[in-house]
Amino acid sequence: MHPARKQRLILVIVLVALSSAAVGFVTYAMRNNMDYFYAPSAFAAGEVPFEKRIRAGGCVVPGSVQRASDSLDVRFAITDGEAELEVVFDKILPDLFAEGEAAVITGRLLQSGTLRADQVLAKHDENYTPPEVAESMAAGASCANGAKT
Amino acid sequence: MAWQWFHRLGSPRWFYERTGVWLPWLALASLVLLTVGSVWGLGFAPQDAKQGNSYRIIYIHVPAAFLALAGYYIMAISGAIGLIWKMKLSFAVMRAAAPIGAVLTFVALFTGAIWGKPTWGTYWVWDARITSMLILLFLYIGVIALARAFSREQVADKACALLALVGTVNIPIIYKSVDWWFTLHQPATIKLTQSSSIDPSMFYPLLTMIVGFYCLYTWTLIAHTRTLVLQREWRTQWVQQELAEGNRGGD
Numbered sequence: 001m002h003p004a005r006k007q008r009l010i011l012v013i014v015l016v017a018l019s020s021a022a023v024g025f026v027t028y029a030m031r032n033n034m035d036y037f038y039a040p041s042a043f044a045a046g047e048v049p050f051e052k053r054i055r056a057g058g059c060v061v062p063g064s065v066q067r068a069s070d071s072l073d074v075r076f077a078i079t080d081g082e083a084e085l086e087v088v089f090d091k092i093l094p095d096l097f098a099e100g101e102a103a104v105i106t107g108r109l110l111q112s113g114t115l116r117a118d119q120v121l122a123k124h125d126e127n128y129t130p131p132e133v134a135e136s137m138a139a140g141a142s143c144a145n146g147a148k149t
Numbered sequence: 150m151a152w153q154w155f156h157r158l159g160s161p162r163w164f165y166e167r168t169g170v171w172l173p174w175l176a177l178a179s180l181v182l183l184t185v186g187s188v189w190g191l192g193f194a195p196q197d198a199k200q201g202n203s204y205r206i207i208y209i210h211v212p213a214a215f216l217a218l219a220g221y222y223i224m225a226i227s228g229a230i231g232l233i234w235k236m237k238l239s240f241a242v243m244r245a246a247a248p249i250g251a252v253l254t255f256v257a258l259f260t261g262a263i264w265g266k267p268t269w270g271t272y273w274v275w276d277a278r279i280t281s282m283l284i285l286l287f288l289y290i291g292v293i294a295l296a297r298a299f300s301r302e303q304v305a306d307k308a309c310a311l312l313a314l315v316g317t318v319n320i321p322i323i324y325k326s327v328d329w330w331f332t333l334h335q336p337a338t339i340k341l342t343q344s345s346s347i348d349p350s351m352f353y354p355l356l357t358m359i360v361g362f363y364c365l366y367t368w369t370l371i372a373h374t375r376t377l378v379l380q381r382e383w384r385t386q387w388v389q390q391e392l393a394e395g396n397r398g399g400d
Contacts, residue, residue, distance in 0.1 A: 008233045020318040035331040036276035094270030121269045126335040128347040134198030
């Protein structure tokens with residue numbers, strides 16, 4: 001290879017390596033802010049501030065959803081397999097919200113340790129199956145075993 | 150001598166004459182694959198057990214996102230080859246890849262928003278995957294804008310190549326964002342190392358669409374590069390000849 005080309009090749013590699021390293025360090029320094037939500041174990045560990053608008057995410061604990069008979073109020077718990085977090089909500093839940101499925105909740109943590117939600121989003125998984133196959137596998141819950149999400 | 154084929158590849162005239170033959174075949178392949186894939190995916194693939202019919206937007210969303218990422222590497226590597234070997238054709242490929250990639254990134258973001266509303270319950274969130282994808286759109290737009298900011302073509306080419314190369318760091322971040330951080334976006338369905346978590350009856354139409362998008366991308370990239378080659382080489386004799394023949398209704 002021509003020396004001039006070799007020099008330019010090295011310059012290009014150095015440019016990509018240095019810019020990648022720079023972005024990598026910044027991303028690493030901000031890693032706590034890169035997460036879209038806190039896991040329930042972060043609430044249990046006291047890492048989450050009270051009365052501030054924050055997000056929590058986890059698996060809706062099967063059997064924990066209690067709906068009020070006279071209003072939209074609903075109460076459920078989410079888990080990451082290590083800790084559980086109680087959530088109250090008074091608006092309409094998304095269609096894909098279900099027990100054993102993941103959800104991401106925006107709200108304020110009350111002094112009682114309950115999360116008062118003003119938005120609940122359903123987080124669907126990466127699995128796609130036809131209804132018949134899903135039935136035969138009895139694969140209703142996708143994250144009940146304490147998966148990360 | 151070993152590099153001779155490489156330098157011939159860089160000849161705009163050689164490229165223009167060769168690729169003219171490929172274009173109709175690429176157009177035909179993408180038309181067939183995309184028609185078969187869409188009819189198969191939208192009409193015949195089964196519903197999803199949880200999402201019902203709304204998951205079907207995956208047949209546009211995933212191929213567009215694939216090509217938006219792969220196209221960025223094509224743009225950046227073409228830029229690097231242009232910088233190192235001073236290859237004019239390579240810069241033309243880089244400039245052609247920018248608007249195509251921007252459109253594909255926009256399609257991925259737009260279909261993602263449409264998909265998000267019925268499944269997540271929102272059009273948009275600022276999670277790591279979606280935000281890094283938006284940065285990709287800005288990088289593409291940045292390359293397009295930077296190209297227009299210089300009056301001298303050679304300076305513009307170099308500046309665009311540098312921006313494209315610096316931006317490559319974003320691609321692995323987009324790809325791994327769903328694994329590194331908590332995001333609302335689900336992790337990858339199609340995995341390179343393990344079996345995919347999508348039923349074969351839904352996967353084959355998706356694969357058809359992905360291959361179809363690759364053909365469409367290649368076709369668009371070559372067609373756009375040919376136009377840029379004509380614009381950049383218009384002073385040369387072979388372009389003058391080509392255009393004269395075109396005007397006489399030949400070709």
